[in-house]
Amino acid sequence: MIRFEHVTKRYADGTTAVDDLSFEVAEGELVTLVGPSGCGKTTTMKMVNRLIEPTSGRILVDGRDIADVDPVELRRRIGYVIQQVGLFPHKTVLDNTATVPHLLGWSRKKARARAAELLELVGLDPARHGDRYPEQLSGGQRQRVGVARALAADPPVLLMDEPFGAVDPVVRERLQSEFLRLQSQVRKTVLFVTHDIEEAVRLGDRIAVYGNGRIEQFDVPAAVLGAPATPYVADFVGADRGLKRLSVTPIEAGDLEQPPVVHLDDRLADAAERLTADGARWAVVLDDADRLHGWISADSVATGGGVVRDVARRMDAWLPLGASLKQAFSTMLQHDAGWIAVVDGEGVDHFLGVLTPGGLHAALRRSVGGDAEVRTVSGA
Numbered sequence: 001m002i003r004f005e006h007v008t009k010r011y012a013d014g015t016t017a018v019d020d021l022s023f024e025v026a027e028g029e030l031v032t033l034v035g036p037s038g039c040g041k042t043t044t045m046k047m048v049n050r051l052i053e054p055t056s057g058r059i060l061v062d063g064r065d066i067a068d069v070d071p072v073e074l075r076r077r078i079g080y081v082i083q084q085v086g087l088f089p090h091k092t093v094l095d096n097t098a099t100v101p102h103l104l105g106w107s108r109k110k111a112r113a114r115a116a117e118l119l120e121l122v123g124l125d126p127a128r129h130g131d132r133y134p135e136q137l138s139g140g141q142r143q144r145v146g147v148a149r150a151l152a153a154d155p156p157v158l159l160m161d162e163p164f165g166a167v168d169p170v171v172r173e174r175l176q177s178e179f180l181r182l183q184s185q186v187r188k189t190v191l192f193v194t195h196d197i198e199e200a201v202r203l204g205d206r207i208a209v210y211g212n213g214r215i216e217q218f219d220v221p222a223a224v225l226g227a228p229a230t231p232y233v234a235d236f237v238g239a240d241r242g243l244k245r246l247s248v249t250p251i252e253a254g255d256l257e258q259p260p261v262v263h264l265d266d267r268l269a270d271a272a273e274r275l276t277a278d279g280a281r282w283a284v285v286l287d288d289a290d291r292l293h294g295w296i297s298a299d300s301v302a303t304g305g306g307v308v309r310d311v312a313r314r315m316d317a318w319l320p321l322g323a324s325l326k327q328a329f330s331t332m333l334q335h336d337a338g339w340i341a342v343v344d345g346e347g348v349d350h351f352l353g354v355l356t357p358g359g360l361h362a363a364l365r366r367s368v369g370g371d372a373e374v375r376t377v378s379g380a
């Protein structure tokens, strides 16, 4: 969708801001550009909407060399969100959001209806906030309007330059979550600039780690954290990269173990037999529809008569498949549990297996091994 081919940008004073850059962002993918101040991230981004022209090389958007596209037409298909938001102070929130549809010649009614829909999408109530002016909003609310405005004309591409940089960490985390939810609905092709590695790994499908005008590593977050390509990247992602990796690695079906399973109406004598046969100290208890109910210990079934229901304990330590290893670890600690149950997470909670500390460790190793190849595009 966005393709850089040997792009270099040298400013008039001789500064090489971007040096022979080649990479590609797939349709619907969110790529974060991360690196220290002055390494060329903003320059990279501004070349995509032709606010800056490359010195050499070419950039294709949707297969077309953007040098051949009229910049005004190009920018209509590319939403742009910046830290300072750049809302018009004399226009209401609704009119700010409707700016681009208005420029595109939509009727006032249609443009405002679209703007209201988008404000709702970014978590603002159009009835409450639509008629306010930007100065009557909090910083976080202004950022949301900035995102809504960029999405208004439904552009396939979004460029975001430190969009959440100006708000405090708590609001920032909320905006990130909301943005991830939004992106899962709208699936734009996004280039997102940040100097915050936590933000980069949280949001990016892939991350480009910049150092001095070049990409040092371009890969999925787990691989950048798990297998930094150079000492520079290792230093940049930080000594606690192992911990950071927990939050970007999902629980997968292959990580799970299968303990003995019994049902609520099974006789205790049968359950005891099953546990003995498996040499297990506990079993997972399911209801008739194979939904997670809880667990039983070998000691409790040894008592003899009755059914599993009589002695089963509820199980609070569970997560849906796809939750992060960080959530798994935190759930284990919260419930002081040696394992957690994993369900299919589609509202029906079918039991899939259990995650033990051993499985968690194996998952962390998998996250590095599988996806660690570098996917920078090397040629035109």
Ligand SMILES: Nc1ncnc2c1ncn2[C@@H]1O[C@H](COP(=O)(O)OP(=O)(O)OP(=O)(O)O)[C@@H](O)[C@H]1O
Pocket (backbone or CB within 6 Å): 011, 012, 013, 015, 016, 017, 035, 036, 037, 038, 039, 040, 041, 042, 043, 044, 195
């Ligand atoms: N108009 C300009 N003329 C000369 N040099 C420039 C110009 N704009 C940027 N630079 C230089 O190019 C380099 C890259 O700048 P750029 O703004 O792309 O970095 P960045 O990674 O986005 O930094 P930050 O995180 O601080 O925004 C820097 O050394 C900067 O000083």
